Amino acid sequence: MPSRAILTPSSDTDSAISTSALSRHFGDLVAVDKVSLSVLSGEIFGLIGSNGAGKSTLIKMLTTLLPPSSGAARVASFDIIAQAGEVRRSIGYVPQMLSADGALTGYENLLLSARLYVIPRRERAQRIAEALAMTNLTRDADRLVQHYSGGMIRRLEIAQSMLHRPKVLVMDEPTVGLDPLARHAVWGDIRALRETRHMTILITTHDMEEADHLCDRLALMHHGRIEIVGAPAELKRQVGPEATLDDVFAHYTGLDIEPEGGYRQARQARRSAREHG
Numbered sequence: 001m002p003s004r005a006i007l008t009p010s011s012d013t014d015s016a017i018s019t020s021a022l023s024r025h026f027g028d029l030v031a032v033d034k035v036s037l038s039v040l041s042g043e044i045f046g047l048i049g050s051n052g053a054g055k056s057t058l059i060k061m062l063t064t065l066l067p068p069s070s071g072a073a074r075v076a077s078f079d080i081i082a083q084a085g086e087v088r089r090s091i092g093y094v095p096q097m098l099s100a101d102g103a104l105t106g107y108e109n110l111l112l113s114a115r116l117y118v119i120p121r122r123e124r125a126q127r128i129a130e131a132l133a134m135t136n137l138t139r140d141a142d143r144l145v146q147h148y149s150g151g152m153i154r155r156l157e158i159a160q161s162m163l164h165r166p167k168v169l170v171m172d173e174p175t176v177g178l179d180p181l182a183r184h185a186v187w188g189d190i191r192a193l194r195e196t197r198h199m200t201i202l203i204t205t206h207d208m209e210e211a212d213h214l215c216d217r218l219a220l221m222h223h224g225r226i227e228i229v230g231a232p233a234e235l236k237r238q239v240g241p242e243a244t245l246d247d248v249f250a251h252y253t254g255l256d257i258e259p260e261g262g263y264r265q266a267r268q269a270r271r272s273a274r275e276h277g
Contacts (some may be wrong), residue, residue: 015074016041016168016200017062022071023224024057031057033224034071039202044194046211047204048245049221050255055204056096058221059172062202063093076167092161092199094171100156102146106137109145110160117164131159134196135189151182158189162197169193171203175210183207187214208245218245220252227252 017039024032032054039045047055060066062075064084073080076090100109110131114124132138135155145153154174161169174190175183187210193199205211211218212232219229228235228248236243239251249255 014040016043017045017073017075017202019062019073020071022058022061022073023069024054024061024066025069030224032061032068035221035224035226037219037226037229039200040217041200042194042198043216044190044201044203044214046215046218047202047221048206048208048211048218048249050253051206053221054224055221056172057224059170059202059204063091063170064088089164090167092164092166092169094154094157094161094169094174096172096176098153099160100145100148100153102144105142105144106132106148106152106156106159107141109156110141110163113160114163119164127163131163134162134192135159136185149182150178151185154178154182154186155189158186158193162193162199165197166199168200168202171201173205174203175205175207183210190214208249212245220249222253 015038017037019035019037021034021036022032023030023034035054035058047058049055057066061068062073062080064080064087067081075087078086078090080087101112104112107128110128111124114128119127129138132141135158137152137155137159140148140152145156148156158171158174171190175186178186190201190203191214194201203210203215215232217229217231218235220227220235228238230238232245235248236245239248243251
């Protein structure tokens with residue numbers, strides 16, 4: 001049986017996510033290697049790294065989709081193993097994989113999510129209306145999602161994830177496959193959630209512009225380990241006066257950044273990202 005520590009509640013009340021030597025092995029492959037990390041309450045925190053660095057595996061452990069091989073973690077003050085149900089009730093999760101149903105309207109997708117989250121019937125209409133308004137989808141609520149653009153689909157998935165008013169929102173590659181205008185619209189939604197709902201938001205991304213402009217702090221993962229943590233400006237300053245986050249990435253990994261629609265395009269883009277990330 002895998003060994004694991006019990007992580008006691010942190011005395012730091014500002015910590016929304018904390019891990020202690022968290023690891024995950026797949027046979028001889030060490031996907032996440034003794035990661036110790038703290039994400040502060042109310043911040044937008046980014047995980048960057050190359051494909052296969054361990055970002056998605058770490059996210060899956062924090063969202064209780066995958067048990068750790070060893071170590072421990074708490075999310076929204078709950079232990080990811082001993083209190084997995086409480087963790088799931090306290091988080092919103094937007095995966096890489098397409099989670100909206102193209103055969104349903106935007107409203108129907110949200111209604112299904114409200115039922116899955118066991119939101120009381122008397123509150124569903126109001127919460128759905130609020131989520132649609134926040135993500136600027138009110139006018140498109142009755143359209144089939146298969147006719148949405150890629151950016152609209154992502155905003156709908158964000159709306160789904162916030163219906164139960166989670167304390168922590170986890171997003172795996174939130175803008176993968178989106179054009180620049182759609183990407184910036186999603187960034188606006190993420191910032192609005194932090195500012196109006198005071199959510200802690202954890203994202204993974206390959207987009208260095210996204211990491212630079214959206215995240216308060218970043219952790220760079222490489223071969224399953226955290227190489228460095230800091231604010232984007234701080235990380236760039238440590239590498240050089242004119243450094244970009246691409247330079248930071250190359251400096252700590254020895255690798256170059258690899259360059260990165262409609263419903264079908266969004267599905268294909270995210271499937272590709274999932275299979276190779």
